[in-house]
Amino acid sequence: MDNGGAQLTRLGWSAAAIVVSVGPHLPRMPVWVSLLTLACVAWRLAAALRGWPSAWRWLRMLLAGMVFVGVYMTYGTINGIEAGSALLVVMMNMKMLETARRRDFQVLMFICYFLVMAQMLFEPAMWTLAYMVLSVFVTTVALLQVVREGPPLPPREAGMLVSRMLIYATPLMLALFLLFPRIPGPFWAMPTRSGSASSGLDDQMSPGSINALSLSDDVAFRVTFDNEAPPPRLRYWRGPVFHQFDGASWREASRMPMWRSQVSPRGTPVRYRITMEPHDRPWLLALDYPDSWSGVRGYLTFDYKLVARRPVEQLTSYEVVSYPDAVVDPDISEWVRSWSLQLPEGRNPRTVEMAQRLRSRYTSDRELVSAVLDRFNQEEFVYTLRPPSLIGGHPVDEFMFDTRRGFCEHYASSFTVLMRAAGIPARVVTGYQGGQFNPINGQLTVRQSDAHAWAEIWLPGEGWVRHDPTAAVAPERIERGLLDAVPTADAAPGLIFRRVPILQSLSESWDAIDSAWNEWVLGYGPDQQIALLRNLGVGNPDWRWLVAAMAGTLAALLTGLAAWLAWRYRPPRLDEVQRLYKSFVDRLQKSGLRREPWEGPVDFCQRAVRLKPAHEGAIRRITTSYVHLRYGPTRSEAELDRMRKLLRSFRP
Amino acid sequence: MHHDVAQSRQDIKHVRDDAKLNEALDSLNRIILGKAVQIRLCLACMMAGGHLLIEDIPGVGKTTLAHALARILGLSYQRIQFTSDLLPADITGVSVFDREQSAFRFHPGPIFSNLVLADEVNRATPKTQSALLEAMEEGQVTADGETFRLPQPFFVVATQNPTYQIGTFPLPESQLDRFLMRIQLGYPGPAMERELLKGDDRRTLLTQSQPAVSAELIQQMQEKVKSVFASEALLDYLQSIVRHTREHTDYESGLSPRAAISLLRAAQAWALLHQRDAVLPEDIQAVLPAVVGHRLRPRQEAAGRDPDQLGRDLLEAVPIP
Numbered sequence: 001m002d003n004g005g006a007q008l009t010r011l012g013w014s015a016a017a018i019v020v021s022v023g024p025h026l027p028r029m030p031v032w033v034s035l036l037t038l039a040c041v042a043w044r045l046a047a048a049l050r051g052w053p054s055a056w057r058w059l060r061m062l063l064a065g066m067v068f069v070g071v072y073m074t075y076g077t078i079n080g081i082e083a084g085s086a087l088l089v090v091m092m093n094m095k096m097l098e099t100a101r102r103r104d105f106q107v108l109m110f111i112c113y114f115l116v117m118a119q120m121l122f123e124p125a126m127w128t129l130a131y132m133v134l135s136v137f138v139t140t141v142a143l144l145q146v147v148r149e150g151p152p153l154p155p156r157e158a159g160m161l162v163s164r165m166l167i168y169a170t171p172l173m174l175a176l177f178l179l180f181p182r183i184p185g186p187f188w189a190m191p192t193r194s195g196s197a198s199s200g201l202d203d204q205m206s207p208g209s210i211n212a213l214s215l216s217d218d219v220a221f222r223v224t225f226d227n228e229a230p231p232p233r234l235r236y237w238r239g240p241v242f243h244q245f246d247g248a249s250w251r252e253a254s255r256m257p258m259w260r261s262q263v264s265p266r267g268t269p270v271r272y273r274i275t276m277e278p279h280d281r282p283w284l285l286a287l288d289y290p291d292s293w294s295g296v297r298g299y300l301t302f303d304y305k306l307v308a309r310r311p312v313e314q315l316t317s318y319e320v321v322s323y324p325d326a327v328v329d330p331d332i333s334e335w336v337r338s339w340s341l342q343l344p345e346g347r348n349p350r351t352v353e354m355a356q357r358l359r360s361r362y363t364s365d366r367e368l369v370s371a372v373l374d375r376f377n378q379e380e381f382v383y384t385l386r387p388p389s390l391i392g393g394h395p396v397d398e399f400m401f402d403t404r405r406g407f408c409e410h411y412a413s414s415f416t417v418l419m420r421a422a423g424i425p426a427r428v429v430t431g432y433q434g435g436q437f438n439p440i441n442g443q444l445t446v447r448q449s450d451a452h453a454w455a456e457i458w459l460p461g462e463g464w465v466r467h468d469p470t471a472a473v474a475p476e477r478i479e480r481g482l483l484d485a486v487p488t489a490d491a492a493p494g495l496i497f498r499r500v501p502i503l504q505s506l507s508e509s510w511d512a513i514d515s516a517w518n519e520w521v522l523g524y525g526p527d528q529q530i531a532l533l534r535n536l537g538v539g540n541p542d543w544r545w546l547v548a549a550m551a552g553t554l555a556a557l558l559t560g561l562a563a564w565l566a567w568r569y570r571p572p573r574l575d576e577v578q579r580l581y582k583s584f585v586d587r588l589q590k591s592g593l594r595r596e597p598w599e600g601p602v603d604f605c606q607r608a609v610r611l612k613p614a615h616e617g618a619i620r621r622i623t624t625s626y627v628h629l630r631y632g633p634t635r636s637e638a639e640l641d642r643m644r645k646l647l648r649s650f651r652p
Numbered sequence: 653m654h655h656d657v658a659q660s661r662q663d664i665k666h667v668r669d670d671a672k673l674n675e676a677l678d679s680l681n682r683i684i685l686g687k688a689v690q691i692r693l694c695l696a697c698m699m700a701g702g703h704l705l706i707e708d709i710p711g712v713g714k715t716t717l718a719h720a721l722a723r724i725l726g727l728s729y730q731r732i733q734f735t736s737d738l739l740p741a742d743i744t745g746v747s748v749f750d751r752e753q754s755a756f757r758f759h760p761g762p763i764f765s766n767l768v769l770a771d772e773v774n775r776a777t778p779k780t781q782s783a784l785l786e787a788m789e790e791g792q793v794t795a796d797g798e799t800f801r802l803p804q805p806f807f808v809v810a811t812q813n814p815t816y817q818i819g820t821f822p823l824p825e826s827q828l829d830r831f832l833m834r835i836q837l838g839y840p841g842p843a844m845e846r847e848l849l850k851g852d853d854r855r856t857l858l859t860q861s862q863p864a865v866s867a868e869l870i871q872q873m874q875e876k877v878k879s880v881f882a883s884e885a886l887l888d889y890l891q892s893i894v895r896h897t898r899e900h901t902d903y904e905s906g907l908s909p910r911a912a913i914s915l916l917r918a919a920q921a922w923a924l925l926h927q928r929d930a931v932l933p934e935d936i937q938a939v940l941p942a943v944v945g946h947r948l949r950p951r952q953e954a955a956g957r958d959p960d961q962l963g964r965d966l967l968e969a970v971p972i973p
Contacts, residue, residue, distance in 0.1 A: 149901040597971030600934040632930050633881035 009152040011048050013142035014105055015041050018096065020135045021112040022089055024119050024128075029086050030074050036067065040093035064094045085118045105146035112139045124315070126517045137162060171557050179550035181543040182526040201239045201283065201430055201451055206249040207395065207409040219277055220432060220451075221285060222515050223444040226271035230287065232434055234324050236454065236466065237285040237446060239431035241303040243339045245420075247347030248395050250413060250428050253303070253339055263291045263304070267325025275317045275518055282308045285431060285446075287322035288466065294319050295527065302336065303427065304328060304464075315522045329463045332425065340425030340458060348396040348417060355421030365424055365459050369467060372418055376411065376472040380404055383474035408433075411469035412453040425458040429466070440512040577629045580643050584622050584650065588612070591652040601627055615652050622646050673925065676724050676864035683720045683857050684713055686844030690835050692925060693942050694721055694809075699873045700921035702832020702914065703788050703808040705773075705946065710813060712837040716854050718769040718809040725870060726863030727766035728803065732784075734776035736819065740783035744793045745800075758795055763787050766803055766867055770810040774820040784808070785827050805870045825949070832914050833939070834946040836960075873924065880920035881930040888973045889933050890916060893940070896970050897948060904949040911947045918943050933972045940967060 018041060026034045046052070067090040068078075075083035092111045099105055116135040119128055140162045145152045153161065221237075229235075242250035270287055273295075284298050284306040295318035298308040306320070332340075343352070362368040387406040390398045396417050399410050412428050419426035433452035435444040454468040520528075533541045541549070585595045585604075593611055595604050605623035609616045625643035629635055673695075680691045694717065697704045706714045715731070722729035732743055745761030762768065763784070770784055787793050788808050793800045810831065813820065828834070840848060848854075882890075890912065898906025907915075916931075918939040923931045941963030950962055 596968070598968050600932060600937060600972060602932060602934050603937075627932060630885050631881075631883045631932050633883075 006151050008048055010105060010142075010145050011045060011099070013138075013145045013152075014096075014099070014108055015045060017109060017112045017135075017139040017142035018092065020138045021115040022092070024123070024131065025085055025089060025115060028082065028122065029089065032070065033086055033089055036090060036093050040096045044096050044099065060094065060097055063097075064091070067091070067094065081118065081121050085115065088115060088118070102147060106143070109139055109143040109146060112142075124522050126514060129521075133166075137166065140165065168561060172554060175550065175553040175557060177524070178529070178532065179546055179553060181546040181550075182524070182529050201279075201281070201432075203240055203281070204249050204251045205242060205409055205413070205428065205430060205453065207390070207399070207406065207413045218448045219511070219514070220279070220446045220448050221274050221276040222518070223435065223446065224273045224275075224442070225444070226273075229272075229437075229444065230270055230324055233471075234287075235434050235444075236288050236429075236452075236468075237432040237435075238288055238290075238305055238429060239283050239285055240429075241301075241305055241456075242428040242430070243303075243342070245343060245413075245417065247344040247393070263289045263300075263323060263326045263328060265291055265323050266327060267323055270322045270324060271319070272322075273317065273319045275315065275515070275523060276312055277518075278313050278315060280311050280313055282311050284308050284312070284316075284318060286320045288324060289326045289328055290320050290322045291326070292321045303429075315518055317519070317523050317525075327463045329458065330461060332458055337425055337458075340427050341420050341423065343417065343420050348394045350394070350397040351400050351414065351417055352421040354400070355418045358418075359422040365457075368422055368424070369419070369457065372415065373467070373469060373472040376415075376469050381406075381411075381473045383407060383470065408453045408470040411473060412455045415467065415469040416455045419455070419457050427456050429454055429456050433468075438508045438511050438515070440508055441515060443512075443515055445511055445515070577626065577640065577643070580647055581622075581626045581630070584626070584647055587650060588619075588652050593652075601630075612652055615650070618646060618650050619652075622650065672865050672869065679724045679861050679864055680720055683724075683854055683861065684717050685847055686840045687713075687717070687837060690717075690837060692922075693833060693835055693939065696918055696921040696925050696939060697833045697942075698725070698805070698807050698870065699877050699924060700832060700914075700917040701805070701874045701877070702917065703810070703830065705828070705831040705834040706809065706811045706837065707814065707834055707946075708811075708837045712839065713854070714811040714837060715769065715771060716858070717837070718767070718811070720858055720861075721809065722767040722769075723858055723861060724864050725767075726866045727805070727807070727870070728867075729767045729769070730762040730765035731769040731771060732762050733771045734773050734780070736775055736777060738776045738780050740780050743780065743783050744787060744795060747796050756796060758798065758800065760800065761793075763793065764800070764802060766805055767807045767809065770808055772813060773810040774812045774822055776821065778821055778824075781821065781823060781827065784810075785830050788830055805867060805874060825947075828946045829908070829910060831946065832918060833942040835942050877917065877921045877924050880923050880928070882916060882920065883930065885973065886931050886933065886936070887916075889970075890919075890936060892973060893936070893966065893970050897944075897966065900969070902951055902965075904951055907944060907947060911944060915940065915943045937967050 018037070022037055026037065068087070071083060071087045071090060072078055075086065077083050078087055088111060092108065092115070095104065095108055095111070099108060113136070116132055116139065119132060119135075137159075141155075141158050144158055144162055144165075152158070223229075240252055243253040244251040269291070272287070274285065276284065282298075284293075284296060286293070286306045289304050290300060290306050293306060296308055296316055297310075298306055298318075300306055308316070329336075358368055358371055362371055382405045384405050385407055387399075387410065388403050390403065392398050396414050399406055400414050412430075416426040416428050430451070430453045432446045432450040433454070434450050435446035437444050452470070454466060454470065456464045456466050458464050529546075530541060538545070581601070588608055589595065591612070593608055599607075601623050605619055608619045612619065622643060625639055625646065629639055629643065677688075677691065677695065680695075681688055684691060694704060698721070706717065708714060719729065719731075721727075732738075741761065743761050743763050745759050745764065747756040747758045749755070750757040773781060773784070787802065788806075791802050791804075791806055793802065812823070839845070851857075893915075894907045894912045897903050915936065919931045919935040922935040922939050923929075926935075928935075941960045944966070945960070945963060948962060948966075
């Protein structure tokens, strides 16, 4: 490293690389990490500008120990991707304090690359990729300036050079991405993050405890149907099922029966493929009622929800066959029956009383059900996303008789309570309802705002039957989606966009791109890899084949690049004189006499004569001809002829 | 280096004045023992019309060499001992008022001579140094608005003690460039030193020897040097050497175009000195250390190497195309 200006340029680029690679991580980390980063970069730049000596060694050690403890205290661990990346950031800052030699900067830049990569673990979205390309570009420019001998390049030149390098690297990257053996299973799964994913579903439900449902526009999952999609009124995507009610909240059955359910197929099956965004819960959504599935390790619980063996922490894709018309559980066990009739003692007395009144009026379960639904439909119930809070001890009573304003959870909950009080086994099912077709790729996109709750009742001989009281209140919610059911003032901004046609189509295009990204980049797993290779005509690729193919492809690409560079910088074509002389040199070389590339012809001749005295005459004559032809003022054909003849018989 | 190969061919013109040049070389080698290569370089430098800088510690024969050159080549000779109180006029000459003619008359200084030995040039102040270097560059002296041409051929041999000695003004780079070659003499070998100790005093030998060539012949040779043929292939080689110094990071800065021309001229003179009418890569290689040694500034890592090593490294890094 030479003068101060060059060193400053290198530092400037390194600081830029640190800023772009650390920047996106900082919002997730405690504030002191940001402050530390700022302080370290600023101190290093100031030190370079003012010519301060580097910080004392013991101070740096002390500081490093302190930040290590700081990370441990903040996260309670130093493992896991959050604590790990925080540790990486603070340690990089420590390294920044002691950058002096080329090697220090190199280490710094490699950490930057690692942090750029780590970003994908947190935000596996397409814009992250774009940002990563930018970060890699800046970091590579910094690395180039740092390791390069001599003065730093002007920014434009460095930029061009790095662009070229990255373009050359792209085929290698693609080959590695496509061919690196993907092993199924959790090996590739990301380490667990603590509750960072959001979902419209929860493992409990307390209608009335929240007074405004926030409608998140995030995608929950996407569906591709193999054939005809079911009509909107049948698009019930089953999630958590609630059995236990304490008067205010619903919970899942506390003890799962050990048996697994089996759907007896009836009617036309619906075949589809779901690409699910990570939500950190084990539920796999499926249309009622899933019969078989593939692509994921999961099982069907007794209440027909599809559950994965591990929480869905990464984009997961699976195929399901469902039978919407299947009859499930024509007989139920006493256990299930008692759970499905459970009501807390002394809660919501008015509702219980009303149920008992209805029960005495209608002997048939069916009539009772339609009477209740009629009541929802005809009395002044309002579907709204901003219902008043239910603050009393009997929220169902309050809703049924006082406020009468609510959304799906309120209706499903009250309906189920009514049914149970009337002696009909019932339960609340949550999940998603509906979804929106994207005309560009024909996929159905289901968003968090499509989260829904409905009820199932068990009727003798018919088994579990779905009843959606929300449909009785606001049929358009089920037929056309949430957007049409709620007043404009209630909807989230993201939803309002969808009312404007041009924004709607833009949103659809983006959704299609995002889905393709999910499918082909994030979701590129072992199955897709094998499918792709099958399409390319590879019979049965196992991991050995993949490793070999990867190594082969890389070797071919590198050889190709080397060949191209060799061609690009090939030596100029030799004319005949040079060719003849070269063959002379080659023949001598074969007999053990090597000419150095910088050795002049006369010097070489002297050496050759000394080592091969037997050929002195020929060597001298050939050299003389060559010298005349190549360096002499005139070039005679006779001389060239002489050289050819001499060479013909030259056998050292 | 042997160059009998090229000699043996008929169609390379023999230089008519071979004999005289060889005689001059022999005489010089008798006086300056064991420095055949440096003597040839001196002659080549002179034939190429350049000036020579000899850099070495005192007592290795710098002055004797310069004196011998003048003597054997039949040139008028002046020696200027540079000291810190030497003034520019002490070199170029002064105008003195002539009472009889009532006018100033220019009295030419010691620089008006064919061969000027500027001894210990780095002892003088920069002002005095630049007076000498200006004269070297222009081939003329201007005093009181009048220009006086220096005699032809004009050849400056400057000697310089290594710059780390106390009380010296090292020549700046821009002025070093004015010298076509810089050579070092170095200690004589043991055998040569023994002969030096046993034999006659060099100065006595010097006064006994006769000029072998004349100033006119030197001038003719200088003309001839320019017509020594340099083929495209050779220019390719020369350019790749120059390019290497400009691109490689071993050097602070590359060779200038002036340095490239100097290199070619010196190689042409070297070829002529070996009775050839075309330049070979070996000619470039022979003169390169002397021509580029004082023009190339190695980077820190490469610093401290002697100029010969620097030249050899450069040559070995560039293949002959």
